[in-house]
Amino acid sequence: xxxxxxxxxxxxxxxxxxxxxxxxxxxxxxxxxxxxxxxxxxxxxxxxxxxxxxxxxxxxxxxxxxxxxxxxxxxxxxxxxxxxxxxxxxxxxxxxxxxxxxxxxxxxxxxxxxxxxxxxxxxxxxxxxxxxxxxxxxxxxxxxxxxxxxxxxxxxxxxxxxxxxxxxxxxxxxxxxxxxxxxxxxxxxxxxxxxxxxx
Amino acid sequence: xxxxxxxxxxxxxxxxxxxxxxxxxxxxxxxxxxxxxxxxxxxxxxxxxxxxxxxxxxxxxxxxxxxxxxxxxxxxxxxxxxxxxxxxxxxxxxxxxxxxxxxxxxxxxxxxxxxxxxxxxxxxxxxxxxxxxxxxxxxxxxxxxxxxxxxxxxxxxxxxxxxxxxxxxxxxxxxxxxxxxxxxxxxxxxxxxxxxxxxxxxxxxxxxxxxxxxxxxxxxxxxxxxxxxxxxxxxxxxxxxxxxxxxxxxxxxxxxxxxxxxxxxxxxxxxxxxxxxxxxxxxxxxxxxxxxxxxxxxxxxxxxxxxxxxxxxxxxxxxxxxxxxxxxxxxxxxxxxxxxxxxxxxxxxxxxxxxxxxxxxxxxxxxxxxxxxxxxxxxxxxxxxxxxxxxxxxxxxxxxxxxxxxxxxxxxxxxxxxxxxxxxxxxxxxxxxxxxxxxxxxxxxxxxxxxxxxxxxxxxxxxxxxxxxxxxxxxxxxxxxxxxxxxxxxxxxxxxxxxxxxxxxxxxxxxxxxxxxxxxxxxxxxxxxxxxxxxxxxxxxxxxxxxxxxxxxxxxxxxxxxxxxxxxxxxxxxxxxx
Numbered sequence: 059x060x061x062x063x064x065x066x067x068x069x070x071x072x073x074x075x076x077x078x079x080x081x082x083x084x085x086x087x088x089x090x091x092x093x094x095x096x097x098x099x100x101x102x103x104x105x106x107x108x109x110x111x112x113x114x115x116x117x118x119x120x121x122x123x124x125x126x127x128x129x130x131x132x133x134x135x136x137x138x139x140x141x142x143x144x145x146x147x148x149x150x151x152x153x154x155x156x157x158x159x160x161x162x163x164x165x166x167x168x169x170x171x172x173x174x175x176x177x178x179x180x181x182x183x184x185x186x187x188x189x190x191x192x193x194x195x196x197x198x199x200x201x202x203x204x205x206x207x208x209x210x211x212x213x214x215x216x217x218x219x220x221x222x223x224x225x226x227x228x229x230x231x232x233x234x235x236x237x238x239x240x241x242x243x244x245x246x247x248x249x250x251x252x253x254x255x256x257x
Numbered sequence: 258x259x260x261x262x263x264x265x266x267x268x269x270x271x272x273x274x275x276x277x278x279x280x281x282x283x284x285x286x287x288x289x290x291x292x293x294x295x296x297x298x299x300x301x302x303x304x305x306x307x308x309x310x311x312x313x314x315x316x317x318x319x320x321x322x323x324x325x326x327x328x329x330x331x332x333x334x335x336x337x338x339x340x341x342x343x344x345x346x347x348x349x350x351x352x353x354x355x356x357x358x359x360x361x362x363x364x365x366x367x368x369x370x371x372x373x374x375x376x377x378x379x380x381x382x383x384x385x386x387x388x389x390x391x392x393x394x395x396x397x398x399x400x401x402x403x404x405x406x407x408x409x410x411x412x413x414x415x416x417x418x419x420x421x422x423x424x425x426x427x428x429x430x431x432x433x434x435x436x437x438x439x440x441x442x443x444x445x446x447x448x449x450x451x452x453x454x455x456x457x458x459x460x461x462x463x464x465x466x467x468x469x470x471x472x473x474x475x476x477x478x479x480x481x482x483x484x485x486x487x488x489x490x491x492x493x494x495x496x497x498x499x500x501x502x503x504x505x506x507x508x509x510x511x512x513x514x515x516x517x518x519x520x521x522x523x524x525x526x527x528x529x530x531x532x533x534x535x536x537x538x539x540x541x542x543x544x545x546x547x548x549x550x551x552x553x554x555x556x557x558x559x560x561x562x563x564x565x566x567x568x569x570x571x572x573x574x575x576x577x578x579x580x581x582x583x584x585x586x587x588x589x590x591x592x593x594x595x596x597x598x599x600x601x602x603x604x605x606x607x608x609x610x611x612x613x614x615x616x617x618x619x620x621x622x623x624x625x626x627x628x629x630x631x632x633x634x635x636x637x638x639x640x641x642x643x644x645x646x647x648x649x650x651x652x653x654x655x656x657x658x659x660x661x662x663x664x665x666x667x668x669x670x671x672x673x674x675x676x677x678x679x680x681x682x683x684x685x686x687x688x689x690x691x692x693x694x695x696x697x698x699x700x701x702x703x704x705x706x707x708x709x710x711x712x713x714x715x716x717x718x719x720x721x722x723x724x725x726x727x728x729x730x731x732x733x734x735x736x737x738x739x740x741x742x743x744x745x746x747x748x749x750x751x752x753x754x755x756x757x758x759x760x761x762x763x764x765x766x767x768x769x770x771x772x773x774x775x776x777x778x779x780x781x782x783x784x785x786x787x788x789x790x791x792x793x794x795x796x797x798x799x800x801x802x803x804x805x806x807x808x809x810x811x812x813x814x815x816x817x818x819x820x821x822x823x824x825x826x827x828x829x830x831x832x833x834x835x
Contacts, residue, residue, distance in 0.1 A: 230359065231359070231362055231363070234359060234360075234362065234363030235310065235363055235366070235367055237363065238363045238364055238367035238368050239367055242344035242345065242367060242368050243344055243345050244345065245345040245347055245348050245351055245353070245364075245368055246347070246351060248363075248364075248368065249351070249353055249354065249360060249364075252359065252360045252363055252364075253354065253357075253360070255359075256357055256359040256360060257359060
């Protein structure tokens with residue numbers, strides 16, 4: 059199970075809150091959250107999400123963070139002098155649910171139930187991304203998420219997905235058409251996203 | 258466990274990958290010529306097809322044939338208009354970075370797309386090759402999201418028939434190899450109109466039609482050959498070559514008559530008969546018809562009737578022209594109670610006719626009778642006007658005079674046939690040029706051509722009207738023209754006149770306006786199941802002569818077969834199996 063390319067090597071955290079449309083996972087390593095717009099998966103059967111927010115914050119939100127590096131030469135020195143710091147902070151990420159796996163079929167709409175809390179969250183491999191993005195129906199979930207960064211997210215997601223494809227340019231041109239299909243009535247928004255996606 | 262299920266499905270995917278690919282291939286094959294989907298429309302206006310992003314508007318031309326796959330029928334139509342649409346009205350106002358090919362590629366076909374207006378004329382069998390079901394006029398339209406394709410050669414062959422004894426190959430659809438064939442039976446049943454401005458190929462088109470009528474054997478034709486270009490060759494001014502005439506191609510089936518023997522001999526033609534017209538053959542009606550070209554007043558023209566009364570039918574002209582001077586004319590005027598000046602001007606104008614070499618005091622045998630003899634023998638008769646062709650007076654006088662005689666003979670013969678005492682006259686097509694001179698609203702009621710056009714095929718005589726000003730032809734006559742062949746026209750009124758009374762004329766107007774000035778014609782009416790733009794068949798090369806004289810051949814069927822692509826053959830064989 060845990061071979062070089064296996065799932066265990068791609069584990070990044072654990073679901074700590076889940077809703078029908080999105081979930082929050084806490085990363086096991088500080089500052090090592092998945093990139094914005096990347097695909098993650100969790101639960102069984104697998105639910106696929108697109109990362110839209112990565113935050114690093116104190117575990118105890120009532121304790122304000124203080125600056126500690128005054129007079130020091132390097133940032134490493136700062137952490138050496140304050141070894142407790144890495145224990146007081148945590149990195150979390152939030153992902154929009156983009157689809158799920160049902161039997162043999164990949165569905166690009168919301169699953170009936172959100173992933174369970176404490177499900178492991180994994181970064182998707184390029185193969186999984188390529189497989190999932192054979193269909194681009196999920197773009198409408200991103201565009202209609204109501205997030206202020208929805209357009210940014212769609213751009214980042216498609217750019218990232220292109221790098222997982224055997225034929226990146228062909229994928230991007232397909233994605234461009236899918237975007238145009240979704241936003242046929244709103245050309246300014248469409249062209250703003252297209253500019254972000256353009257190779 | 259998640260891993261396993263995903264890996265398993267991944268493996269499945271790997272296994273189905275090639276199949277998936279094959280499916281795509283199959284779809285692509287089936288979708289050869291796929292244009293797009295029907296998105297809106299009506300029976301009267303035609304349907305709108307939104308082009309698939311993969312199809313460029315530039316690949317569709319007005320006049321292209323389109324098939325639309327409905328749920329119960331397959332529709333066959335023609336592209337009448339092409340337009341650009343968009344899904345967002347703001348598109349044209351927005352500054353877009355179209356320098357980036359990625360962006361323009363994404364927008365083209367999705368946000369900014371092409372649409373084609375298709376007028377579905379016919380419904381066809383759903384299965385190609387199902388000969389039980391003939392194409393019929395469409396009385397409904399395909400539903401939304403029906404798939405539209407550019408018509409295949411096989412579709413066109415189903416609609417426009419194969420070349421045979423009753424179907425004459427007139428040309429090809431634009432950008433296609435398939436042959437467009439006219440139904441000759443239908444063609445000669447009613448009058449035919451060949452229109453187009455000067456130099457657009459009316460004469461070539463007419464030559465082809467005449468060859469078709471000759472080969473089909475449905476009718477004889479009598480051609481009033483104004484510029485001597487149908488019988489013994491004519492000039493192709495574009496290519497600066499001489500092209501062969503009917504007599505050269507079909508020497509045994511065509512007789513040439515001439516009014517101007519010298520001109521015919523100079524051109525190397527050996528006419529079968531020389532036409533002479535006696536004064537006695539000219540009737541007051543002929544003078545009436547020449548009013549315009551002779552610039553006669555109403556009174557002057559009708560004085561001819563008084564003269565006829567005075568001197569007797571068949572003698573009046575000679576007697577009148579024998580008068581020695583104006584004084585004698587005035588005396589006569591007083592005697593028959595006609596205004597002297599009017600009779601004077603009639604005298605002057607008729608005296609001018611004396612310069613026509615073919616007008617003689619006594620012609621011996623009537624020219625009309627000899628022409629009828631040839632026609633009855635199943636010949637096509639070309640009457641060459643030689644140098645008189647440039648004189649409209651001569652052309653109108655002779656063609657009207659002869660046609661009236663021939664028509665009379667036909668009426669008599671037809672009535673005898675109906676009474677059971679004779680045989681049906683052989684159908685006859687009279688070919689006249691500059692037809693608006695005979696058929697304008699002011700003249701048509703008086704000329705024999707007006708009569709022939711109106712009573713149509715009742716007496717087995719129909720007209721082939723060749724003209725560049727159809728708007729001047731009486732609308733009553735135009736409405737009787739069964740098959741119209743129109744080369745390029747400029748004048749709005751002419752276009753209106755040609756399309757008058759045709760269903761879908763709004764759509765045809767767009768097509769007609771875009772005809773190329775050479776070798777293209779819009780054909781519609783009884784001889785074809787639907788209006789069509791045709792690239793007319795070659796006429797003038799040695800090969801074309803060989804094809805024309807060989808007539809419809811079985812080899813034409815072979816040629817169709819060998820020109821099929823493997824897919825088409827497969828399709829045809831499958832169709833034949835079921």
